[in-house]
Amino acid sequence: xIKVSSRWTKVWYRNYISFLKFFYVNLVGNLGDPILYLLAxxxxxxxxxxxxEGVSYVQFLAPGIIVSSAMFAAVYECTFESFLKMIHLKTxxxxxxxxxxxxxxxxGDIVWGATKAMLSGIMMFVVITVFGLIHSWWSLFIxxxxxxxxxxxxCFAMLITAWAPNFDYFSYFLELVITPIFFFSGIFFPLSQxxxxxxxxxxxxxxxxxxxxxxxxxxxxVPQRPIxxxxxxxxxxxxxxxxxxxxxxxxxxx
Amino acid sequence: xxxxxxxxxxKYKDTMAVNxxxxxxxxxxxxxFIGPNGAGKTTTMKMIYCFVPxxxxxxxxxxxxxxxxxxxxKANLGVVPQDNNLDEDLNVFTNLTMYANYFDIPKAIARTxxxxxxxxxxxxxxxxxxxxxxxxGMKRRLMIARxxxxxxxxxxxxxxxxxxDPQARHLIWDRLHELKxxxxxxxxxxxxxxxxxxxxxxxxxxxxGKIMVVGKPKDLIRDHIGEEVVEVMLMDMPAGKLKQxxxxxxxxxxxxxxxxxxxxxxxxxxxxxxADKGYKHIxxxxxTLEDVFLKLTGRDLVD
Ligand SMILES: Nc1ncnc2c1ncn2[C@@H]1O[C@H](COP(=O)(O)OP(=O)(O)OP(=O)(O)O)[C@@H](O)[C@H]1O
Ligand SMILES: [Mg+2]
Numbered sequence: 236x237i238k239v240s241s242r243w244t245k246v247w248y249r250n251y252i253s254f255l256k257f258f259y260v261n262l263v264g265n266l267g268d269p270i271l272y273l274l275a276x277x278x279x280x281x282x283x284x285x286x287x288e289g290v291s292y293v294q295f296l297a298p299g300i301i302v303s304s305a306m307f308a309a310v311y312e313c314t315f316e317s318f319l320k321m322i323h324l325k326t327x328x329x330x331x332x333x334x335x336x337x338x339x340x341x342x343g344d345i346v347w348g349a350t351k352a353m354l355s356g357i358m359m360f361v362v363i364t365v366f367g368l369i370h371s372w373w374s375l376f377i378x379x380x381x382x383x384x385x386x387x388x389x390c391f392a393m394l395i396t397a398w399a400p401n402f403d404y405f406s407y408f409l410e411l412v413i414t415p416i417f418f419f420s421g422i423f424f425p426l427s428q429x430x431x432x433x434x435x436x437x438x439x440x441x442x443x444x445x446x447x448x449x450x451x452x453x454x455x456x457v458p459q460r461p462i463x464x465x466x467x468x469x470x471x472x473x474x475x476x477x478x479x480x481x482x483x484x485x486x487x488x489x
Numbered sequence: 490x491x492x493x494x495x496x497x498x499x500k501y502k503d504t505m506a507v508n509x510x511x512x513x514x515x516x517x518x519x520x521x522f523i524g525p526n527g528a529g530k531t532t533t534m535k536m537i538y539c540f541v542p543x544x545x546x547x548x549x550x551x552x553x554x555x556x557x558x559x560x561x562x563k564a565n566l567g568v569v570p571q572d573n574n575l576d577e578d579l580n581v582f583t584n585l586t587m588y589a590n591y592f593d594i595p596k597a598i599a600r601t602x603x604x605x606x607x608x609x610x611x612x613x614x615x616x617x618x619x620x621x622x623x624x625x626g627m628k629r630r631l632m633i634a635r636x637x638x639x640x641x642x643x644x645x646x647x648x649x650x651x652x653x654d655p656q657a658r659h660l661i662w663d664r665l666h667e668l669k670x671x672x673x674x675x676x677x678x679x680x681x682x683x684x685x686x687x688x689x690x691x692x693x694x695x696x697x698g699k700i701m702v703v704g705k706p707k708d709l710i711r712d713h714i715g716e717e718v719v720e721v722m723l724m725d726m727p728a729g730k731l732k733q734x735x736x737x738x739x740x741x742x743x744x745x746x747x748x749x750x751x752x753x754x755x756x757x758x759x760x761x762x763x764a765d766k767g768y769k770h771i772x773x774x775x776x777t778l779e780d781v782f783l784k785l786t787g788r789d790l791v792d
Contacts, residue, residue: 240560245590252587253578325574332538332568333591333639334560489501489541 237480239342242335246343247350249330254351269304269359273297273366276423288425290454297368298449299422305356305381306388306442310413312348313392314405320344321396327487341483345389345476352385353378363453371455380452383468384445390475397482421446441467490549491516491643491674492537497546499532506532508698509546514643519665519675521685523778524695525786530678531571533695534647537676538568551642564592567641569632571648571678575620581631582607582616585638592639599638606634609664626657633661643674650684662687682779692778696786706778713784714776715741719751719759722770734766735759745788752776752784 277293277300287295320326331337360377363369395408419426419433420443426434437443444464451458458464492514499507507529514520522530535541537550539559548555555562576584582603589599607613610630615623623631629649636644649665650658658681665675665688679685685692686706693703702709721731728744735742738759741752753759756773763771 242560242591248590249576249579249587252583253576256578324577325572326576328540328570329574329576329588330591332540332563332566332570333588334564334593335591336560 237338237477237484238336239338239480240336243339243342243346245335246330246340247347250344250347251350268307269300269355270362273300273363293366294368295425295450296422297363297366298453299420299446301356301359301363301377301453302381302384302442302445302449303417303420303422304359305352305384306413306417308355309348309352309385309388310392310409312351313344313389314396314399314408315402317344317348317393317396318399318402318405321487331487337484337487338480341393341480342476345386345393345479348389348392349382349385352388353382356381356385369453371453373452373455376452377449380445380448380468383472384442387441387468387472387475390472390479394475394479394482397479397486416440416442419443439467441471444468490514491518491551492520492676493547493549494533495547497533497536497548498544499529499536499541500544505698507536507543510693510695510698510700512693512700512703514674514676516674517669517672518690519669519677519688521689521692522676522678522695523680523682523685523692523782527697528695528786529698530695531647534570534645534676534678538566538645539563564639565642567636567639567644567673569636569644569646569649571651573625573628573632575628575631575635577620579620580616581612581618581620581623584620584631585635588635589638594639602638602640603634606637609637610634611660626653629653630657630661633664637668641673643676644668646675646677648679649677650679650681658684682777682782686778694782694785701785702781709781710776710778714752714780715754716776717753717756718774718776718780719753719756719763720772720774721749721751721763721768723747723749724770731768735762738762743784743788750780752780 273293273296277296281292281296284292286292327337327340330340357378360369360374395405399405419437420440421437426437426443429437444467447458448461448464450456490513492512494513495511497507497510498505510529510533512520522533524530532541536543536548536555539550539555539562542556550562551565553562576587579587585603585606586596586599589602594602604613607616610633612627612630612634615627620628629652633646633649636646646665650661653661662684669675675688677685677688689706691703691705692709694701694709702713704712723731728749731749732742735751740759743750743752751759760771760773
């Protein structure tokens with residue numbers, strides 16, 4: 236049985252304090268990749284491309300880069316970092332002999348993963364604002380959007396961590412699951428011109444829905460299917476959350 | 490009663506780690522578990538501190554069943570597990586205050602308590618130091634301080650002094666004696682028989698998931714060994730000859746490849762007899778818990 240108590244906040248707080256210690260390292264680690272994509276693809280490749288969906292390529296790219304940076308941050312936090320704490324540092328073992336139960340620990344780590352995702356998404360958002368690629372006040376909803384993206388991928392990653400026998404397992408997860416999601420969720424090219432099967436597949440990725448919403452918020456346009464977008468960002472997360480907490484509990488309590 | 494266990498069983502996949510044990514730990518008591526590697530000591534402790542669920546049997550810790558409201562049981566426990574698991578992302582002081590936070594202890598109280606405990610285990614100067622800059626003895630002391638952060642009613646120590654130098658060991662014994670005076674109940678496992686004798690009011694000897702005997706260290710020694718032990722080095726002499734030579738004596742004899750052990754209440758006549766027979770390499774000493782341990786669990790390595 237899964238019982239999450241409000242003590243998860245203590246685990247979140249522990250992660251926050253430890254994060255402050257390595258603040259600058261974290262900052263560089265999180266921002267490096269997305270900025271590189273923006274520069275190389277957006278400005279570099281973009282120079283050879285015409286307009287896509289009526290905007291410049293870098294403008295097309297930017298909203299997706301924001302949400303994908305959140306995805307990567309959450310995945311990193313709830314795979315490598317959580318695994319390290321669980322298996323190598325025995326941080327979980329130390330915490331669960333206090334009134335904080337394993338469900339609280341896992342929840343705290345998941346929400347922390349989402350928090351990190353939000354931070355890195357916001358930093359990316361600031362960078363993109365500096366490049367002059369934000370066009371609407373609606374974009375103030377972006378932090379909320381990337382928090383949902385973070386929560387989704389934090390739960391997903393935690394589920395993988397519950398099964399992972401070692402760190403190598405995460406490379407497979409990144410290469411076989413996260414990278415395809417990254418490339419085929421409409422960040423780099425519009426899915427409208429892709430074959431039907433690919434469009435159908437990518438329509439099942441919550442990231443695709445986040446990208447659509449992000450693009451609408453940044454441009455101030457009306458999204459085509461906002462309800463579907465929001466449902467895809469929330470419903471799977473609820474399932475993944477319970478599943479991952481349950482699997483982690485099974486793994487830790489034998 | 491602090492802990493009551495009846496027919497307690499823990500089975501991991503295909504290992505019977507704890508195989509139907511029964512024991513009680515009284516208030517203010519220091520209760521020890523000793524036994525060879527793999528006997529099931531740690532597993533028993535883990536069931537008490539709600540880390541692993543039992544397979545079957547009854548268990549009450551501080552009047553509650555750990556499988557029903559673990560957080561209520563854990564709130565009053567202090568746990569020092571066998572392996573150190575300090576938070577390496579935090580410094581010494583923050584390790585304690587952060588741990589206090591898991592117990593809902595308010596910040597101000599946590600800070601005072603952390604300072605007191607660091608003084609208690611003599612780590613005050615290390616307050617700001619990173620965990621990986623501590624020696625293993627310091628880490629162990631910090632683990633004990635951390636286990637005390639919530640003023641536990643029951644302190645559980647799984648091999649508290651493993652790998653420590655004699656000074657550190659004595660410091661920890663000192664501190665544990667002080668806690669006993671403050672009426673903290675304790676459960677300890679250890680492989681050091683002197684430590685068990687020194688600290689424990691009662692001891693359970695475990696082997697292969699079972700408790701073989703329980704009792705006060707003195708009683709265990711008296712009942713199972715006697716007052717004294719005479720060790721005779723065999724020096725290539727067959728043990729059979731020694732047995733023959735001492736057949737007139739009503740003593741328990743145990744032999745290993747190098748030595749024979751005689752357990753007796755009064756060894757004087759045996760000693761003079763052995764001297765008459767020309768035995769030279771003889772040691773006479775008081776019986777210890779180690780003799781009890783080896784007699785009950787066998788002198789050979791089991792695995
Ligand atoms: N998580 C686990 N999964 C499977 N088997 C386990 C697990 N933990 C312990 N065991 C097995 O249970 C038995 C008892 O182990 P336990 O750790 O309780 O022994 P111990 O008395 O504490 O030994 P030591 O003196 O070496 O610490 C051993 O056979 C061990 O291999
Ligand atoms: Mg052990």
